[in-house]
Amino acid sequence: MSCLGSWKEMPIATLIPEPGNSVKYKTGSWRAGFKPVIDHSKCVKCLMCWIYCPEPAIVRKEDDSVEINYDYCKGCGICAKVCPRGAIQMVPER
Amino acid sequence: MGKRLGLTGNEAVAYAVKQADVDVIAAYPITPQTVIVERLSEYVANGELDAAFVPVESEHSALSTVVGAAATGARVFTATCSQGLALMWEILYIASALRLPIVMSIAARALSAPINIHCDYSDVMGTRDAGWITLFAENVQEAYDNIVQAFRIAEDPEVLLPVMCVHDGFILSHCLEVVEVLEDEQVRNFLPRRDRPNVLDPSKPITLGPVGLPDSYMEFKRQQDEAMKVAYRKVKEVGKLFGELSGRYYDVVHAFGVEDADVVAVCMGSAAGTTRYVARKLREKGLKVGVLKIRMFRPFPKNEVRELLKGAKLVIAMDRATSLGGAGHPLQMELATTFYTWRQKPLIMSVVYGLGGRDLTPMDIERMFNIALEYAKKGEVPEEALWLGLRE
Amino acid sequence: MTLIEVRWHGRGGQGVVTASELLANAAIFEGKYAQHFPEFGPERAGAPVRAYTRISDEPIELHTGIYEPDIVVVIDPTLLVNMDILLSGLKRGGVFVINISEPPSELKERCKELGAKLYYVDATKIALEIFKRPFFNTPMLGALLKATGIVKLESVHEAVKRRFKPEIAELNIKAISRAFEEVRSA
Numbered sequence: 001m002s003c004l005g006s007w008k009e010m011p012i013a014t015l016i017p018e019p020g021n022s023v024k025y026k027t028g029s030w031r032a033g034f035k036p037v038i039d040h041s042k043c044v045k046c047l048m049c050w051i052y053c054p055e056p057a058i059v060r061k062e063d064d065s066v067e068i069n070y071d072y073c074k075g076c077g078i079c080a081k082v083c084p085r086g087a088i089q090m091v092p093e094r
Numbered sequence: 095m096g097k098r099l100g101l102t103g104n105e106a107v108a109y110a111v112k113q114a115d116v117d118v119i120a121a122y123p124i125t126p127q128t129v130i131v132e133r134l135s136e137y138v139a140n141g142e143l144d145a146a147f148v149p150v151e152s153e154h155s156a157l158s159t160v161v162g163a164a165a166t167g168a169r170v171f172t173a174t175c176s177q178g179l180a181l182m183w184e185i186l187y188i189a190s191a192l193r194l195p196i197v198m199s200i201a202a203r204a205l206s207a208p209i210n211i212h213c214d215y216s217d218v219m220g221t222r223d224a225g226w227i228t229l230f231a232e233n234v235q236e237a238y239d240n241i242v243q244a245f246r247i248a249e250d251p252e253v254l255l256p257v258m259c260v261h262d263g264f265i266l267s268h269c270l271e272v273v274e275v276l277e278d279e280q281v282r283n284f285l286p287r288r289d290r291p292n293v294l295d296p297s298k299p300i301t302l303g304p305v306g307l308p309d310s311y312m313e314f315k316r317q318q319d320e321a322m323k324v325a326y327r328k329v330k331e332v333g334k335l336f337g338e339l340s341g342r343y344y345d346v347v348h349a350f351g352v353e354d355a356d357v358v359a360v361c362m363g364s365a366a367g368t369t370r371y372v373a374r375k376l377r378e379k380g381l382k383v384g385v386l387k388i389r390m391f392r393p394f395p396k397n398e399v400r401e402l403l404k405g406a407k408l409v410i411a412m413d414r415a416t417s418l419g420g421a422g423h424p425l426q427m428e429l430a431t432t433f434y435t436w437r438q439k440p441l442i443m444s445v446v447y448g449l450g451g452r453d454l455t456p457m458d459i460e461r462m463f464n465i466a467l468e469y470a471k472k473g474e475v476p477e478e479a480l481w482l483g484l485r486e
Numbered sequence: 487m488t489l490i491e492v493r494w495h496g497r498g499g500q501g502v503v504t505a506s507e508l509l510a511n512a513a514i515f516e517g518k519y520a521q522h523f524p525e526f527g528p529e530r531a532g533a534p535v536r537a538y539t540r541i542s543d544e545p546i547e548l549h550t551g552i553y554e555p556d557i558v559v560v561i562d563p564t565l566l567v568n569m570d571i572l573l574s575g576l577k578r579g580g581v582f583v584i585n586i587s588e589p590p591s592e593l594k595e596r597c598k599e600l601g602a603k604l605y606y607v608d609a610t611k612i613a614l615e616i617f618k619r620p621f622f623n624t625p626m627l628g629a630l631l632k633a634t635g636i637v638k639l640e641s642v643h644e645a646v647k648r649r650f651k652p653e654i655a656e657l658n659i660k661a662i663s664r665a666f667e668e669v670r671s672a
Contacts, residue, residue: 007313012321013193013254014306014314015292019299100511100520233549265549270507270522272514272545367547453551 027055031075034090036068042087049079049088096280096340101273103237103266107173107199107259108133109273110241112143113281114197117168120148120159124178125211126263127201131173153178157185157198164194165302167293169245172196175263176203179217183224189256190225190318192303195248195290196256198226199241202363202414203263204450212451213263215362215415218391219424225318227257227325228392230362232348234271236389237261239342242276245285246332252324254290258392262364264451276340284339322393329390346390347398351377355384357466358403360429361412362388365447365454369412372459383463388425396432408441408470409433410462413479414448423479443469444479458482490636491552492539495572496561499531501623505561506537508627508649512641513541521546534565541636559630560584561609561622569593576602583630585609585622589672597672605633607669616661624658628665639666 004010011017045064050056057073058066068079080088101109108130111119119138121131137143146163150156153174160170174182179200189196204214218228227247231237237259244257261267276284292300306314329346337343350370352358359369366387373383386402388395403409411426422430426444433439443466448454462482469475492509496502503524510522518541525536538552554575563586565572576582578601584593587608597604609625616625624646631639639662646658 004310004313007316007320010310010313010317011292012314012317013292014191014303016301016304017292019301098514098517100507100514100522233547262549264523268523269549270510270520272519364549368550371547455550455553456548 026071028057028069028071028073031073031093033093034075034077035070035073035093036075036077036079036088037091038066038068039087039089040065042085044085046084048082048084052078052082054078096274096276099273099275100270101234101238102129102268102270103231103234103261104129104201104268105133106234106238106273107241107261108137109275110238110281111171111197111199112137113276113278114169114171114242114245114285115143115282116145116171118146118148118160118163118170119172120150120156120163120170121172122150122153122156122174122178124153124175126203126267127173127175127178127199129267130199130201134171153181154185157182157189157196160196161185161189161192161194164189164196165192165294167290167295169249170196171198173199173201175201176205176211176217180205180220183220186221186224186226188303191314193254193318193321194256195245195254197241197244197248198256198258200258200260201263201267202260210450211263213265213414214449214451215260215413215424216449218258218260219415219417221258222392222424225255225322226392227253227255227322227329227390229257229259229329229390230388231259231261231266232364232366232387232389234261234266234269235273235342237266238273238275239336239340239344242281242284243329243332243336243344246335247325247328249285249288249290250328250332251288251290253321253328255318255321255325260363265364274340274342280339284336326390326393326395344389345398346395347402348387348389349384349402350374350386351384352386352402352406353384354382355405356382356407356470357410357463358384358386358406358408359410359412359459359463359466360386360388360399360403360425362391362425363414365412365414368454368456369459372456372463376460376463381463381467383467394428394432399429399432400436400438403440404438406440407473408443408466408475410443410445410466412445412447416446416449426479441469441473441475443475445482446479447482452483454482488544489540489542489546490557491555492541492557492559492630492636493552493555494537494539494559494561495565496535496537496623497531497565498533498535500561501621502535502561503537504649505559505623505627506539508624508642508645509539509630509637510541511645511648512637515641515644516637518543518637519546555580557581557583557630557634557636559626561626563610566590566593569596573597573600576600578602581605581634583607583626583633583669585626585629587611594672603633604672605629605669606672607665609665612661612664612668616657616664621661625661625665628662629669631662632666632669633671639663
């Protein structure tokens with residue numbers, strides 16, 4: 001059953017009145033078997049992964065180092081593909 | 095009493111839109127609607143109307159532009175017909191589903207091929223499931239009056255649906271008649287500016303038009319269906335209020351001679367007057383015929399149709415469009431459904447007329463009534479539609 | 487007066503549609519009901535064009551072509567090559583008004599057969615003298631008024647003043663008045 005309730009209770013006009021509520025949608029549950037893992041010793045802070053991540057689930061820190069937010073990472077593997085230093089590996093999720 | 099002016103249907107529509115003080119107009123010219131757009135661009139250019147006039151590159155863009163403008167809370171207008179309306183098709187459904195009170199004028203025109211610029215309802219009938227309130231005008235006065243009422247209906251907080259106001263291409267769009275217009279002040283008071291909830295506003299962000307997958311799509315459609323039911327009531331209410339203002343009262347249908355009629359012709363648009371003219375003459379000769387004009391095609395006025403036609407032996411469904419290969423033609427199918435789901439079931443005879451602007455003459459109508467009276471006597475109707483004025 | 491139906495014949499560019507529109511507006515100024523509609527089709531300069539006017543004391547319900555006019559007005563004499571088209575459907579006792587210096591005897595006979603009254607005026611001459619251009623429409627409106635009294639001359643003047651700029655309106659009023667004076671019955 002949907003959490004939206006009866007048609008009489010739903011807001012009309014196909015609209016979502018609450019702004020920014022997509023953060024509640026944890027798309028990280030979509031990952032099918034593999035997740036990216038960063039080897040920080042190889043990372044040169046080029047930020048290619050941060051640019052290419054379609055979600056964006058790569059979090060850029062103040063010193064330009066990066067981390068992966070697994071709540072939203074769908075495991076597409078683009079970050080691993082574009083990393084010029086091979087610092088990101090797709091590894092099985094146990 | 096307002097001023098009496100000689101206006102064509104298109105001029106009357108543009109005049110009403112100006113008085114409605116719209117904020118945004120986006121339209122693309124197409125015969126026979128062009129004069130509406132020309133007049134409005136003049137009104138904007140000469141300062142009579144303070145609106146943004148967006149000269150778009152196609153009808154698809156025209157409707158998209160007014161969808162966007164309406165979503166910000168603006169009062170908007172567009173106009174088209176025929177191929178232009180066909181090009182708007184996908185946006186029609188978006189406009190109604192986003193519950194935007196857009197008013198659109200249609201100078202009804204046949205669809206190609208063959209290329210034809212004249213009146214029939216093949217364009218409008220193509221939109222009948224698109225979720226738009228649809229009003230037909232019989233004459234130029236009604237074309238003016240419908241536009242004024244349309245803004246009030248569309249913007250009603252319980253409705254919030256787009257309205258399509260149809261006037262027959264050339265037959266009304268280019269026909270000059272007496273129009274009694276309201277004062278600007280009267281129209282503005284009749285169409286108060288209301289704050290609409292949930293409009294696009296950067297200071298209060300919302301999402302409009304996201305995906306609605308299987309877990310929500312049906313609920314949104316059920317809401318639209320409910321809004322149409324409310325619209326049914328509201329069109330009647332606004333018709334009464336407009337009558338109090340202008341002296342011209344409107345209902346969703348208009349009946350002539352149906353009380354004692356064996357045969358009633360059901361029709362829309364400019365055909366209603368000509369058909370009534372013939373019915374009046376036949377009634378003077380003692381023939382029991384009547385006319386029911388459908389002013390509101392969407393939502394379809396089932397209750398009035400049932401009530402007013404309950405005494406008729408035979409109902410003529412006069413269609414100015416075809417549903418090729420269908421179980422019947424558009425109006426015929428509406429009537430058949432209206433009666434099949436009710437206790438009483440008059441015979442329904444299908445008549446196709448006026449395609450591509452073929453003139454509906456009083457002689458044709460008289461012939462139609464005579465044929466229908468014969469069938470009413472026999473208690474049966476032909477399987478196939480009678481194509482009026484067709485060369486056999 | 488109940489319902490009067492007028493059919494106008496001319497050629498694209500001669501103002502046949504404007505003449506019909508002015509007549510309808512003049513009737514509206516008098517508090518009557520009127521309808522004006524051009525023959526619908528692609529407008530081309532020089533091609534035969536028709537326009538229609540209905541005038542009534544009561545609201546007009548009809549929205550159909552005019553097949554049996556009470557009055558026919560012919561703005562361009564060269565259309566006489568198709569006399570049948572011009573006379574088509576004209577009611578017995580109807581009125582036929584044409585722009586011509588002298589109506590041919592065949593037209594006179596045909597009108598007599600139909601029991602129609604024939605009026606004529608040289609609107610070409612009037613137009614070329616007043617406008618220096620072939621606008622035969624407003625002079626023919628003047629001729630129609632004199633022949634039928636369908637609306638008052640002043641009402642048409644009013645319609646003309648609302649339709650045109652003052653200097654153009656003045657010329658048209660002059661042309662209408664002259665044709666009103668010069669129209670003759672055959």
